[in-house]
Amino acid sequence: MSEEKLSELISPEAVINFDTGAIKASTLDSIINLLPFEMGFCDANDIFRWYSNNPNRVHGRRKEAIGRHVLELHPRMAHHVEKLLNDFRSGARDEWEFWFPKRSGEETGQIYQKFMAVRDKNGKYLGCMDVTVNIDLFQGKEGKHTPETIDEFIAVKPE
Structure with a gap:
């Protein structure tokens, strides 16, 4: 892929066809940014190409990182x-995962990060995707549960 941005190659209104359905590029971007975790690719x-732009990110990201070699972005951990x-x-592994305490920002929390090899249908390596989540977002949600009946579901008041 050249150094062009996806938004320069296709319109936000372009429809992307998947095996499981089709969706507009702008809608897909909005959906990704709602997910309670962050992603990068x-x-x-080893060129950093994309990241989700979720609010309250664990890892700060800058658009200037796009197009740079990933080792330049992590010199202390290169x-x-x-x-x-x-x-x-090489195919020696398909994933790595880590848990560690959040080390920056105002929030504390336990962080889960998973790196996954992305391969095509023939097993050819396409790159690496990472997913990061503050696990504390999913713990201690007192008073929240799945309604057991439709009446209970209807009775739930929005916050």
Whole structure:
């Protein structure tokens, strides 16, 4: 892929066809940004290409990072990142996952991060996707439960 941005290649109104349905690019972007976790992707050449722009991110991201080599973005951890990507590229591993305490910002929390090799239908390595979530967002939600009947569902008042 060239250095062009997706928004320069297709219109936000363009329909993207998947095996499971079709959706406008702008709608898909809005959906991704609602997810209670953040995602990023670097291509098979280890170039950082995309990230979700969720509010309250665990990891701050800047648009200037797009198009840069992922090792440039993580100089203190370059050795570990390079090992992870080489393991994905060689097929030695398909995923890595970590838990660690949140180290910055106002919020505290336990962070879960998973890196996954992205492969096509033939197993060719396409890149690496990461997913990061503050696990504390899903813990301690007192008073929240799944309604057991339709009447209970109807009775739930929006917050």
